[in-house]
Amino acid sequence: MRFDDRFLEELKSRLRPSDVVGKTVKLRRQGREYAGLSPFTKEKSPSFFVNDDKGFYHCFSSGKHGDIISFLQETERLTFSEAVERLAAEAGMSLPEPDARAAQDDRKRAGLGDWMELAAAWFEAELRRPVGKDARAYLDRRALPEDQWSRFRIGFAPNGRMALKDYLVAKGAKPGDLVEAGLLIAPEDGGAPYDRFRDRIIFPITDTRGKVVSFGGRAMDPNARAKYLNGPETSLFHKSRVLYGLYDARKILHAAQAAAPNEQTPMLVVEGYMDVVACQRAGLAAVAAMGTALTEEQMEALWRLHPEPTLCFDGDKAGQRAASRAIDRALPLLKPGRSFRFSIVSGGKDPDDVLREQGPAALKAQVTQTTPFVEALFVRERDLEPLDTPERKAGLKQRLRAAAGTIADKDLAAAYKDDLYARLDLLFPKPAYGGGQGGGQGGDRPYTPRGGGGGGGWKGRERGPPDPGIRGVAREQIGRRLNPFHAAVAIAAVDHPAWARPYDEALERIGFGEARLKRLAHEIFEALIDDIGEDTPFRDILVRKGWGEELAELDRLALTLKPPFLDPKMDRERARALWAACYEAIVEVGDAQRALLAMREEAVTAASLTATRDLRDRIAILERQISNLEFWQPAH
Template sequence: MNPYQSFKERVRREVSIDSYINRFVPLRRMGRNLVGICPFHNEKTPSFNVNAEGGFYHCFGCKASGDLFRFVMDYQKVDFLKSLEILSEYSGIPLVERTKEEEESERKKEALFQISQKALEYFQKNLNTAAGELALKYLESRGLYAEDLKVFKIGFGLPGFGNLRAELFKTEAEVKLGEQLGLLKRQDQNKDPYDFFRSRIMFPVIDTRGRVVAFSGRILGESEEAKYINSPNSLIYDKSRTFYNLNLSQDSIRKTREAVIVEGVFDAIGLFRKGIEFVVAPLGTGFTEGHVRILKNMADKVYLMMDSDKAGTKGAFRAVNLLSKEGVVVKVCHIPEGKDPFDYSLHHNKQEIRDLLEGALPASQFMIREILGGTGPTSLAEEKQAGVKKLFEFLKPMEKETDKQVYLEEGARQLGLSFSSLFQDFRGKPGVSSTPSVVDTKKDRTPEKPGKLSPVLICERKMIAMLIQNLELFSFADDLLSLEFRDEVSAFFWDYLYTKYLQNENLTAAEILSREEIPSEYLGMIAEHFSADVSVTPATFKAMFLYHADLLDDARMEELVKEMAKPDLTIEEKNNLLSELSLLKSEKNKRSVYLRTIQTLEV
């Protein structure tokens, strides 16, 4: 059991979500809810709704949703444990005592943060020494001056192997902390530790709460050593989930819902200085699934501005693949003349860089171009065949049929081939109709199309919203099990809720909205269908089932009418279609009678 569960339940009982949020977001009453200007995106007309009775909020503009704890985390930019501490201090409700292991882990982290901060101040001070003069001249030659050094907290690691220990690490315990952070290294345990960062420009990696968690060091001058070296993973630093410059760019990313990803620290600094403030860079490990999870909660669109060399192209390909799988819109920028983003930023203004972003290639166009390796309409037949083979190998692992169609269409365009022929070969069904069916026939689920929600999709989301707000409606579980959801969002929630139901977890709407394992965009899509009047009768819920069945039958009857209009049907085929149409109409009439009956009983 979550050791903080009793604390969370007490906070939900005793702390009014509207009174807490009203401290930061002015709210006014509108019906049962309170509304205000959303704090998570720019808007002029209030679309941020707080349901005090249900204990949750939802923005109909940016789809941000959650409970009181999620609001504290997102608005005050803290992690879950810190949100508990903030609410404990605000409410006067004590947190449960941490275990000895948790207390020890927190003490270790705090000690590491303190050492990292001391190291930062030491590196910054070094720039003003005689030994740091060469580093200052190098930075000035790259176009970085005093104000830049202050904003990005840039420093210098002195030449020599024993500077850090002499200045910072006075005890053996501190030496061990320095080793954990990668500031000190040992060749073996019988020898003294030595400075890891030597003769290097030091760029601190700072988390979203302003704490130094790691460093990236660039060699000064020519050397056989690596140009850049980075801190290793530690108790306070996970390179697969950390971005350089996110501390400065986080507000701009949330505001614009856009992010630019570059390869290195200089690239991020260059774009940020020119007003592209939503720029970040992964360090050491390249782009990972952990980075995707961080970004997708902050941005809807990501621009990749990688170096033009082979390594940069490979990194961009991997990043596009990971981001596209999570539904993030991705575009890839081509920098003219083979420059890197930093060099480009030195000679171009904000609007010119913005124009470069606007002209970026869609993800599908970039990836297919790289897969085909220059093969095009004028290539030899053998080269096209090899390109088609590479394309098919790339597409086979994809889960979504719609993604496959997008890439097949782009592949056909770049190769100068017929899409229908390419599709038939991919399916292994030569000679089939040239109109492909890319729908998952088992579930026939509808992907999300903003602004174009079908009646079936809306109905299914309303049923899920009713279920979340009224768990007693799980008495209809058997009926829901027989229902094949057409909407992938509703299907996800039903699977999730039914699993929790079988595990005897009675989750409130607020608790569900705070679950990190549920994609945030899914939460928003369902939360917008929550009702201010949370009570739903069994009859109302049953009526939704009937309405859903009617919608499906209406769609099928339209198909039957179109099929019957075909001129080449046999009499037997027409009779079969008429029989099915008659049966569907009869079922609709029965449902109408039953619906009137339960509505009368409810009144």
């Protein structure tokens, strides 16, 4: 049903967003807005706001924004029409009458839908009759028990040209309508229509309301020309829009969200009907594109249900090609909070194999081991050809730049470019400081600290370059305005603001020891004052506030040092302790530099000269330890 703008505006004017949202989210008034915990992410501090005057909600932690209609679509997995119908009933509004042509089309589709439902029931019954003996044996070999057949409405089409046709015509169907529904095939020579599905196990395909709109059939004959056969495009079934299993996957997601509102349940896209069945039997929301590449419309449908669905393809060449096509088609559509992850089931198996051989726990464990979209993109381009010549290395960089450039969202495109280039830098690391000889051979300039005539190094240092054996910061510092060590400490505080809680006063006083990072330190300080939780997605909040490019640069710089406290595999308490040692060194250097500046204002005495020398010596020791990355060693 189509709804004009006037009807939609009237509907939204009759309902206050805080009343609609308040049925799902506990809200409290904050000035002219209402605040609450996000229904989309796990958090301890409110970042979800509803504004009745402007008629919208905004979630800073997830980036989601919309009106009461989109809220029901997001939280209850409803279609647009379903959400409007629900709200109209709540507002006491009658739905607009469709025009005569639209009403006629709706009645026609409803009639075809009735025949599809009747056909589905007939297929189910045939599976249990003697004619379905071989099909039942096949399902038994695939370890699909009989009590699951009804759940997925699995059936069987016997090997007869007129079996389904005769049954439905006897019920009053017209052969022309059955052809239009895709159940029969009309020969081009004008002969009598005959059954489309013959000698096949049948999987009903439903729309978002659970209504059967088509069928997929798996051939029993191993020599059949098509192993799998789907129904044709009809007024009910549009292959580019529909996903097999979506109706049941939505129910699984909705139940999981109700049970654990602050946890993100995975959403899988697999390759076949039996894979969908296997995943849903294991409690995993899964759909399939029915043998075709994911379309833009199907991706939009997936993102309405989940911000980051997982594409789970087989590890063979066909699966790799499918993953590659999905990458190309999705790239222009990516936005903050809207992406994909990738998962390859190990051992050359598919999800159905894993469930049958190892059980649901093993299947869940495998499909939740995922790769981010950016990593899948980088690996695809990296493995396209050998990288054994400068030309091929340059070609890889060009491909990465071109791929990032296809992303329509400019901020995300810039972040992807930075991330891909950082991965490229790690793939081809620059020569070590001084060529490993301490003299700057091979074109590397020696490290020169600030205050000593060079452009890099640490503020306040008044000694010469480090010893030849120094490792780490020096070689990465050349030509940079921001020290990677400072960047690593700062980005860790962004991802783990609770680590900085004992140092909130130091954050305001010293920051991260770099003028460019002063504003970021203040942002973290303000978040700590607001009692930000450990699980609050603080990075996402900063991105929404315009920090995307700055954070991407900090990530890139931090990657050049590989700080252990950023390694997700490291014990969290040890990572926190290592970070604290690094930050305390930055604070001590900053305080010592402040003390030196204060001493310049005082009268020079023997005691002040001694104190000045001691402070400078202490700064030099700390900076040497920082340059050598000594704070990352186990002893610390």
